[in-house]
Amino acid sequence: MVKQLRLGLFENAQANDSGTATWRHPDNGRYLFDKLDYWRDTARMVEDAGFDFLFLADAWGWADVAGERPEICSVEGLDLPRLDPAIILGALIPETTRLGLVATGSTLLEPPYAFARRMATLDILSGGRIGWNVVTTGTADTAVQGFGVPMVGHDDRYEMADDFMQVVYKLWEQAWEEGALERDKSGRFADPGKVHRISHDGKYFRSHGFGNTSRSPQGTPLLLQAGASPAGRAFGGKHGEAMFVGSGTVEQLRGHSTAIRQEAVANGRRADEVKILSAFSAVIGATEEEAQRKYASVAEAQNPDVTVASYAWFTGLDLSAYAPETPMSELYTELSQTQVARFADKTVGDVLRDWHGHGVGARPVVGTAEQVADRMIELADGADLDGFLFSPVIPPASTKDFIEQVLPILRERGAIAEPSDEPQTLRERIMGTSSPALADSHPGAAYRARR
Ligand code: 9WY
Ligand code: RBF
Numbered sequence: 001m002v003k004q005l006r007l008g009l010f011e012n013a014q015a016n017d018s019g020t021a022t023w024r025h026p027d028n029g030r031y032l033f034d035k036l037d038y039w040r041d042t043a044r045m046v047e048d049a050g051f052d053f054l055f056l057a058d059a060w061g062w063a064d065v066a067g068e069r070p071e072i073c074s075v076e077g078l079d080l081p082r083l084d085p086a087i088i089l090g091a092l093i094p095e096t097t098r099l100g101l102v103a104t105g106s107t108l109l110e111p112p113y114a115f116a117r118r119m120a121t122l123d124i125l126s127g128g129r130i131g132w133n134v135v136t137t138g139t140a141d142t143a144v145q146g147f148g149v150p151m152v153g154h155d156d157r158y159e160m161a162d163d164f165m166q167v168v169y170k171l172w173e174q175a176w177e178e179g180a181l182e183r184d185k186s187g188r189f190a191d192p193g194k195v196h197r198i199s200h201d202g203k204y205f206r207s208h209g210f211g212n213t214s215r216s217p218q219g220t221p222l223l224l225q226a227g228a229s230p231a232g233r234a235f236g237g238k239h240g241e242a243m244f245v246g247s248g249t250v251e252q253l254r255g256h257s258t259a260i261r262q263e264a265v266a267n268g269r270r271a272d273e274v275k276i277l278s279a280f281s282a283v284i285g286a287t288e289e290e291a292q293r294k295y296a297s298v299a300e301a302q303n304p305d306v307t308v309a310s311y312a313w314f315t316g317l318d319l320s321a322y323a324p325e326t327p328m329s330e331l332y333t334e335l336s337q338t339q340v341a342r343f344a345d346k347t348v349g350d351v352l353r354d355w356h357g358h359g360v361g362a363r364p365v366v367g368t369a370e371q372v373a374d375r376m377i378e379l380a381d382g383a384d385l386d387g388f389l390f391s392p393v394i395p396p397a398s399t400k401d402f403i404e405q406v407l408p409i410l411r412e413r414g415a416i417a418e419p420s421d422e423p424q425t426l427r428e429r430i431m432g433t434s435s436p437a438l439a440d441s442h443p444g445a446a447y448r449a450r451r
Pocket of ligand 2: 010018057059245247337362
């Protein structure tokens with residue numbers, strides 16, 4: 001019996017993403033990321049194909065090498081400009097009917113009170129199709145300069161995120177009870193007995209008073225999380241309903257999924273109450289040779305000179321200042337720790353040579369559609385994954401190839417459900433439950449107003 005996998009599409013409201021610059025490739029359409037047509041076409045394509053959700057990642061900040069933003073960042077559209085992902089999701093609500101819509105939101109930079117209203121608004125307007133990828137911001141050092149707020153160290157950012165979660169749970173779960181809105185023109189608009197004052201005095205955040213929005217269909221939007229550092233995994237095992245992990249070998253991914261499920265259990269949740277979704281990229285050809293040729297064309301379209309700026313954006317580390325033989329295990333960052341830890345057995349020279357081809361992600365699987373489908377099933381089975389976050393090397397061409405060539409094989413093997421017209425909240429769809437609300441074992445459920 002093959003397990004049915006969840007499927008999301010990784011996108012980013014920028015010309016490039018993940019520290020690579022593939023925008024020059026002839027099949028790349030996302031250099032037009034600031035046209036609504038790009039997002040409408042992409043959302044409809046994956047909804048029709050039966051994907052569970054579209055995910056827009058987000059970063060704040062820019063690449064900074066020795067106090068300067070290198071010119072190559074503008075030349076290649078590496079780090080800026082970008083658009084606000086939550087607003088793009090809002091624009092996609094009327095363009096889609098079933099697709100889950102997920103965006104990254106930072107717990108470091110914006111006040112939780114305003115953020116809670118924005119997400120609830122999206123969840124209300126979409127009928128419960130919204131998810132939030134909770135991040136502490138892997139590009140924090142430049143981001144805080146733009147916001148004019150103090151820098152917070154890596155692990156303290158997760159403590160801060162925990163405080164942030166308490167405020168938003170109070171606003172989403174406690175402030176307005178389900179059924180508070182009566183909208184009875186001859187009676188009352190809302191039942192005052194179902195509208196509650198919240199109160200929070202935490203180490204980082206304070207909030208007192210009433211929530212701006214009424215309860216949304218899911219209350220708390222589906223909570224996703226993408227931190228692979230020990231502090232990130234601990235946070236995810238507590239708050240995450242789904243975790244994004246990077247790509248890797250069966251052994252690496254099994255290490256992540258085992259550790260995250262243990263964290264869930266340590267927090268009084270069932271191991272399967274956190275779904276593990278691995279990032280996955282593929283370059284697909286009719287034959288292996290054709291796939292290799294396609295992959296070579298992706299490499300040729302890229303400028304390797306982005307490496308130093310790109311790596312610095314995610315880690316604050318200037319690799320050009322180290323001797324190439326320096327072991328990566330000697331480096332330390334307060335930014336995205338994943339991006340140092342994953343090269344533990346490499347040298348600075350290895351990373352300088354390789355980085356522009358994969359950036360924060362891993363090398364794509366290059367091969368025929370059969371080979372790609374086999375690999376996905378092998379990873380899912382071997383590493384106990386619940387699904388994949390398909391990350392297109394060349395958006396949207398790689399997504400189209402995947403949909404046309406790999407999805408039918410996965411469906412034939414029973415690994416992906418047939419597209420369905422059933423309206424469902426994103427939580428029901430991803431968690432496989434029949435309730436749009438947080439599970440009772442989830443820490444956010446403890447804030448739910450009870451009568
Ligand atoms: C993203 C995927 O250091 P950690 O690995 O714990 O403050 C650090 C934090 O931002 C990173 O955690 C981590 O959350 C990086 N991250 C992603 C990681 C993975 C594996 C698949 C997607 C991610 N998406 N950090 C984002 C993102 O959109 N924004 C971000 O700042
Ligand atoms: N963003 C970060 O800020 N830090 C990371 O370590 C990071 N790792 C990622 C790993 C994978 C496999 C994927 C698919 C995305 C990751 N992202 C990360 C998010 C992504 O690169 C995003 O495009 C940028 O943050 C720019 O918006």
